[in-house]
Amino acid sequence: MIIVNISVVGTGYVGLIQSVGLAEFGFKVVGIDIDERKIKLLNRGITPLYEEGLEELLKKHVGKNLRFTTSYEEIKNSDVIFLCVGTPQDRDGNADLRFIYSAVNSIKRYFDDRYRIIVVKSTVPVGTNRKIKEMLGGCNVDVVSNPEFLREGIALRDFFNPDRIVLGFEDVNNSRPIDIMKEIYKYFLDKRVPFIITDWESAEVIKYAANAFLATKISFINEIAKLIDAVGGDIKTVSKALGLDERIGDKFLNAGIGYGGSCFPKDVKALIKQFESRGIEPKLIKATDEVNEEQIHWFLNKIKRYYGDLNGKTFAVLGLAFKPNTDDLRESRGIKLIDLLLREGSIVKCYDYVEKARENTIERYRLDTSGAYYGYNLYVLDDIYETVKDVDGIIITTEYSQLIDEDWDKIGNLVREKIVFDGRNILDKERIKELGFKYFGVGRG
Ligand SMILES: NC(=O)c1ccc[n+]([C@@H]2O[C@H](COP(=O)([O-])OP(=O)(O)OC[C@H]3O[C@@H](n4cnc5c(N)ncnc54)[C@H](O)[C@@H]3O)[C@@H](O)[C@H]2O)c1
Known part of the structure; x- marks a missing residue:
């Protein structure tokens, strides 16, 4: 399969970086967001958020192989759809998946017989990729978990130089979605970035475990600092x-x-x-x-x-x-x-x-x-x-x-x-x- 069209749903910190990054790789990219104000700014080459170097890259591609819209109809023409909507905290401390499910339902409306891939970049709890696949029951689709590790402040640098690419699949023996992901991320393969090809659950846990480990290092040294303050x-x-x-x-x-x-x-x-x-x-x-x-x-x-x-x-x-x-x-x-x-x-x-x-x-x-x-x-x-x-x-x-x-x-x-x-x-x-x-x-x- 030759990738022709990619859409990115949710154009916040992660989705916008993903959109301009994939456009820089030469793909035809459409960013979809429900926020009309954001979409208007982006189509004028203005970034609604601050990230070093982002506006220059946006200006380079917007109106050429990159555009933005609030219309989900674009899904009709997309082979690969990156899901980058927010997963904030709900009142009880769980990940609130409302935006994810709402986006999946909007995407589903425009699915036909054509084979497509949904790539979940949002940080989602274990079991969510499986749930998304269930929601898309009957559709000719594969769901790929591809957690994002970029750091705000140096997000573009991280996009082009990741430590690893994690890809979780329903069936690691099904080469079709794996080959497509390798085609999209050929730039990283050529740079010899390690690829972790695994199941959905492992991929979902890797993202949370990475953040929790880093957070633990911070809390650890903060605790030691209290002792130092006392002595x-x-x-x-x-x-x-x-x-x-x-x-x-x-x-x-x-x-x-x-x-x-x-x-x-x-x-x-x-x-x-x-x-x-x-x-x-x-x-x-x-x-x-x-x-x-x-x-x-x-x-x-x-x-x-x-x-x-x-x-x-x-x-x-x-x-x-x-x-x-x-x-x-x-x-x-x-x-x-x-x-x-x-x-x-x-x-x-x-x-x-x-x-x-x-x-x-x-x-x-x-x-x-x-x-x-x-x-x-x-x-x-x-x-x-x-x-x-x-x-x-x-x-x-x-x-x-x-x-x-x-x-x-x-x-x-x-x-x-x-x-x-x-x-x-x-x-x-x-x-x-x-x-x-x-x-x-x-x-x-
Ligand atoms: N910000 C980071 O540094 C970072 C790093 C790694 C992973 N993540 C994860 O990536 C995900 C996105 O984070 P973010 O910081 O980019 O969030 P964000 O709030 O900046 O952006 C989310 C975007 O999704 C849009 N949106 C919401 N519902 C939508 C819908 N139904 N259809 C289309 N667009 C919709 C919003 O309007 C917004 O523009 C989260 O799961 C987050 O945990 C974030």
């Missing part, structure tokens, strides 16, 4: 020494105020639910989640211990996105901390290096120009020096390396009190202390 020492040195052991590795060992984002928090919780629904208690993964939920409160208490009362104090919160170089505020620790500070009666001035992250914050709190938010005082500023002016303390919430090179002398002259709570352990503690700042990190005093 003295520097967690950065501890992390470095641990990381030099190649069995441990140096990634995901930076202590801080916990993980956020659109994946780790919800995927860890959804994995816990998948154990529990089968009568198994996931003790370790539950602890990972608990440590993370608690971490931001632990940090807030540290700030409280210093000031006594936070009511009426003014803080500069540096970092709104859940990680550097994205505009994504989902489960951002910075936003969580802002909410907690406002509840304490503090005045919050905040800043992020990514303009779109600042805009999203204004939208999230529905701020007017005076910064009033339900009677609280919250201000989103476009300049870091304006943000730190006359504050009682600076709080770092996102790991921006730009912060290291800021003019801390100038900052010191603008603040009311020279004090930094470094929630990401990004600053050079000794240097900042030499400039007369009091410094508090996570596991380093």
